[in-house]
Amino acid sequence: MKTVLAEHLVKTYRKGHVRALDDLSLDVEEGTVLSVLGPNGAGKTTVVRILATLLAPDSGSARVGGFDVIRHPDKVREIIGLSGQYAAVDETLNGWDNLVMFGRLYHLSKSAAVKRAEELLEQFSLAESARRPIKTYSGGMRRRLDLAASLIVQPKVLFLDEPTTGLDPRGRQEMWQVIEELVKGGVTLLLTTQYLEEADQLADDIVVIDHGKVIARGTSDALKKQVGGEQLEVIVEHHNVAATLEAVGRVSGAKPIFDEGLRKISAPVSTGARALIEVLRSLDADGIHPLDIALKRPSLDDVFMALTGHVAEDEALDDVSKKRGR
Amino acid sequence: MKYAISDAWVITKRQLLLLIRVPEVLIFSTIQPVMFVILFRYVFGGSITSGQPGGYVQFLMPGIFVQTVAFTLAGTASGVAEDMKKGLIDRYQSLPISRSVFVIGKTLGDSALNIVVLLVMGLAGFIVGWRPHSGFLKVMLAFVFLLAFGYALSWIGIFVGLTAKDARVVQNVGFLVTFPLTFLSNAFAPTTGMPKALQYFAEWNPVSTMVAACRQLFGLTNKFGVTAGTYPSTHPLIMSLVYMVLVMAVFVPLSVRSYANSAKK
Numbered sequence A: 001m002k003t004v005l006a007e008h009l010v011k012t013y014r015k016g017h018v019r020a021l022d023d024l025s026l027d028v029e030e031g032t033v034l035s036v037l038g039p040n041g042a043g044k045t046t047v048v049r050i051l052a053t054l055l056a057p058d059s060g061s062a063r064v065g066g067f068d069v070i071r072h073p074d075k076v077r078e079i080i081g082l083s084g085q086y087a088a089v090d091e092t093l094n095g096w097d098n099l100v101m102f103g104r105l106y107h108l109s110k111s112a113a114v115k116r117a118e119e120l121l122e123q124f125s126l127a128e129s130a131r132r133p134i135k136t137y138s139g140g141m142r143r144r145l146d147l148a149a150s151l152i153v154q155p156k157v158l159f160l161d162e163p164t165t166g167l168d169p170r171g172r173q174e175m176w177q178v179i180e181e182l183v184k185g186g187v188t189l190l191l192t193t194q195y196l197e198e199a200d201q202l203a204d205d206i207v208v209i210d211h212g213k214v215i216a217r218g219t220s221d222a223l224k225k226q227v228g229g230e231q232l233e234v235i236v237e238h239h240n241v242a243a244t245l246e247a248v249g250r251v252s253g254a255k256p257i258f259d260e261g262l263r264k265i266s267a268p269v270s271t272g273a274r275a276l277i278e279v280l281r282s283l284d285a286d287g288i289h290p291l292d293i294a295l296k297r298p299s300l301d302d303v304f305m306a307l308t309g310h311v312a313e314d315e316a317l318d319d320v321s322k323k324r325g326r
Numbered sequence B: 001m002k003y004a005i006s007d008a009w010v011i012t013k014r015q016l017l018l019l020i021r022v023p024e025v026l027i028f029s030t031i032q033p034v035m036f037v038i039l040f041r042y043v044f045g046g047s048i049t050s051g052q053p054g055g056y057v058q059f060l061m062p063g064i065f066v067q068t069v070a071f072t073l074a075g076t077a078s079g080v081a082e083d084m085k086k087g088l089i090d091r092y093q094s095l096p097i098s099r100s101v102f103v104i105g106k107t108l109g110d111s112a113l114n115i116v117v118l119l120v121m122g123l124a125g126f127i128v129g130w131r132p133h134s135g136f137l138k139v140m141l142a143f144v145f146l147l148a149f150g151y152a153l154s155w156i157g158i159f160v161g162l163t164a165k166d167a168r169v170v171q172n173v174g175f176l177v178t179f180p181l182t183f184l185s186n187a188f189a190p191t192t193g194m195p196k197a198l199q200y201f202a203e204w205n206p207v208s209t210m211v212a213a214c215r216q217l218f219g220l221t222n223k224f225g226v227t228a229g230t231y232p233s234t235h236p237l238i239m240s241l242v243y244m245v246l247v248m249a250v251f252v253p254l255s256v257r258s259y260a261n262s263a264k265k
């Protein structure tokens, strides 16, 4: 069963000048994880807010748990949990206050709300800081508290908007663990992210969106195949470029790309570290010492490059270039 | 629907909890009026003749009460704007609670803050010589009146906060509006000294009618300004009630609607 089903969503801002969503459709099978992957300004938050009944689309329809988000928002709100892009917790209160308050708003009795708050604080390693004002929390703690608040009554469907943006690697790892636990518990999850790695780690399916449109969808493996798996990147001095292009091409089997400015030669490889060693041996035999050599796993940028033929533009840059165009 | 009242109460309690968790809020909302009490009582008090037994402070305190209550409007507005910015309103709106719960809870919570602030102000007034002599019931009635006024104003605060979105701007604008309003009134000095046009304005000013109403309830005979002789200056109690009803009639629906649509922008 499709627990989340969005069809032909269109949402415009500023009287139609910004098309945040442009005929976007997606669906999430019950009990699975869908990751919506896209750069800044792609429309991720807009989708999430429509599905969470906070925003009405200009056209198109969406159902969550079988309920139409426009006609039966109340029913939808009863089964969803939402953790928005920016941790929405009451800064002036402490962690315990926040969770108990939200518990009460989910109509738990006082004692049940307290019990649930304590469970969640424990589960999210916040028990020790429960009585400290949120102002003193780190970004990761805030994020975890926000997630906890969306889990007070176990939701059937969970929406997480960029749950790890702004977290350090450790915070991100912790958040991933928490999310994986939730998924094991059987929740249907839609999460947005800017990191392919994150989608890879957590999601069954991925939709890549840009400028409000779906530009690709599939499993993480399928997407990576489109990009070509790992990339080998070598930087050499100018007079060694030709020989290096040849060596990399031979190992990769594909025609390497040469970036003039960075003097970077890159090509997809399928044998991982082995390819790296082979290229190094071959360069060494020719007496070439690379300035830098690395094996890169595909990033969102690479996915974009492969799918759209252009680099994912930053929204700010986008604006600037539009203004210049005028 | 059956949860609406208990849900609103949860939000109200949040506002009260705030007073405990962030005592600065209470301190700063009382420190300024207390300063006003001291300033006016001892700096200007000597030169303003009131012709009232007990002296200027008898006139001053009702003015301070009304001003204090009026100033909390800016606090309500900036609090709401802050909640908007932090995404808290998104969270409330994704909860299975009725949409009016947040606004009702918020206004009640701010009234609760007013109770505490008025208590402190009353005490401060008592210390510097304020002695209402109309009897317990009438004094209580005056405070109920003040709270009702504050409650009506908090609906304006909600609306402003929801529409403006930037807490600092709201705070400043709130000040820019309430400050002149409280001074172009009979709150601190008789309106009789003002140019005629201003006298009319001052007498129609809801702050004046509120202050005059409180003075009446506290048992003062001279209400500081009936020169222009407008209806509001001679019937301050009724006019104050009319103003409150008007404010509520306009801003309750506006605020509720604006809250329901706030996420849709």
Ligand SMILES: Nc1ncnc2c1ncn2[C@@H]1O[C@H](COP(=O)(O)OP(=O)(O)OP(=O)(O)O)[C@@H](O)[C@H]1O
Pocket: A013, A014, A018, A019, A020, A038, A039, A040, A041, A042, A043, A044, A045, A046, A047, A085, A194, A315, B265
């Ligand atoms: N309230 C608004 N008014 C005007 N334009 C908006 C508004 N909200 C979003 N937009 C625009 O709609 C587009 C999509 O925004 P959205 O917030 O959904 O992107 P996003 O993928 O969540 O980006 P990010 O990664 O930065 O969070 C952007 O171009 C954005 O500028």
Ligand SMILES: [Mg+2]
Pocket: A044, A045, A046, A085, A161
């Ligand atoms: Mg976003």
